[in-house]
Amino acid sequence: MNIRLRHEAIVRILRRSGTSTVNDLAREVGASGRTVLRDIVALRDQGFVIHSESGRGGGLLLDPQSVQTTARLSMTEVFALIISVAAMRAARSLPFSDLADAGLAKIERALSADKVRDLRRLLDCLYVGQLSPEQDISDLGLIDQALLPAFETTFLQRLHLRFRYRDAKGAETIRTVEPQALLILPPLWYLVAWDAARDDFRQLAVEMILSAP
Amino acid sequence: MNIRLRHEAIVRILRRSGTSTVNDLAREVGASGRTVLRDIVALRDQGFVIHSESGRGGGLLLDPQSVQTTARLSMTEVFALIISVAAMRAARSLPFSDLADAGLAKIERALSADKVRDLRRLLDCLYVGQLSPEQDISDLGLIDQALLPAFETTFLQRLHLRFRYRDAKGAETIRTVEPQALLILPPLWYLVAWDAARDDFRQLAVEMILSAP
DNA sequence: TGAATCGATGCCAAATTTTGTCACCAAATG
DNA sequence: CATTTGGTGACAAAATTTGGCATCGATTCA
Incomplete structure (x- = not known):
């Protein structure tokens, strides 16, 4: 599994599933939780705004604003x-x-x-x-x-x-x-x-x- | 140097320079010729049409059509x-x-x-x-x-x-x-x-x- | 024709990156 | 308090990437 594809996959999953946990992502994407967390860091570096919450019912949430951005600059x-x-x-x-x-x-x-x-x-x-x-x-x-x-x-x-x-x-x-x-x-x-x-x-x-x- | 960035760089260089040789690309991108050739294979896999000519004055040429594609499917x-x-x-x-x-x-x-x-x-x-x-x-x-x-x-x-x-x-x-x-x-x-x-x-x-x- | 140029491929060992595991912390929840 | 969940560091194993090298085919030019 290619890193690039996995990153795209994670964004796709986050976008459709609302919030999901690191382990869910790991299972769905076929990688370890640690790797997914590393991917999240990379995605945030790339400009994706990914909120996170600890504890039960917590998880990762992709800020839609950071994805469907429109041109604000001339x-x-x-x-x-x-x-x-x-x-x-x-x-x-x-x-x-x-x-x-x-x-x-x-x-x-x-x-x-x-x-x-x-x-x-x-x-x-x-x-x-x-x-x-x-x-x-x-x-x-x-x-x-x-x-x-x-x-x-x-x-x-x-x-x-x-x-x-x-x-x-x-x-x-x-x-x-x-x-x-x-x-x-x-x-x-x-x-x-x-x-x-x-x-x-x-x-x-x-x-x-x-x-x- | 990241693979992803290097691929993008190669496309960019090819698009602006008309034809350029593998070694030129290698120098500009900071990698070996062998690696650039591997990149070219990958880019072709990704759908880029890259023509090539042997011999003096030869080199690689990115088909503009393959980049600025338009929707042909409903x-x-x-x-x-x-x-x-x-x-x-x-x-x-x-x-x-x-x-x-x-x-x-x-x-x-x-x-x-x-x-x-x-x-x-x-x-x-x-x-x-x-x-x-x-x-x-x-x-x-x-x-x-x-x-x-x-x-x-x-x-x-x-x-x-x-x-x-x-x-x-x-x-x-x-x-x-x-x-x-x-x-x-x-x-x-x-x-x-x-x-x-x-x-x-x-x-x-x-x-x-x-x-x- | 022969030399030089240039793309293309296979191979292999070295270099680099990626990955998983484990340990541990902080926050939140019930 | 126990559990869940994100986040980080470290380290070795695994996987991938990379650079040479040899070699081939096509082309150009003298």
């Missing part, structure tokens, strides 16, 4: 959260950080299943450069918040973005691009995008994006 | 599937069966995230009694298919169901109940429901449900 807030998580992950020199992903899992649990897909897709569009150990997440050099919603939309719906841009030589041009990724190399942000007019990928410094044309 | 078909799965689970004398749940996971992967929630809720409303080892799932005594959609709706939306019913004494009554669960004890099906008029839970034999009043 996608813009989520986008900001994602950036934090990506930054946390980048901050460690590890190729992949357990902690950062545990945090992400918690964020995900607070959102509806639909939003999670969007969130994942956004995260996949986001690259955050290395932060030195002394640097804080707040040192990311967060750009104009007003731009975030536009980025969200274009990333998620694969739309084109059109704006005035001042290039490296200082010349002002109007660009129509399909954003591919957001590259955050503190304190500078770059938009990696496909420029159809130039038939090539470009890295556009976000602070050089002036406004809608 | 909920009624799904309901029937759920019953099979629940029956399979009940058929084994084990308290909980790996195989049955692996099957369920595949069904889930074929559905949209929204449908999965419904599916889980339906599954939680469903109890299937023990089948002897010789009995097949087809021995479940599937009831009139026409009733399934009505059950679905009422279970999912917590609606009331109103029908004519012939009770144990042969008397015909009209019931208005809120279905709580479907109890399948082959070959008989029972609807466990809250009868507001009688202020109590009742078990109603499904075959005694005659029609809409």
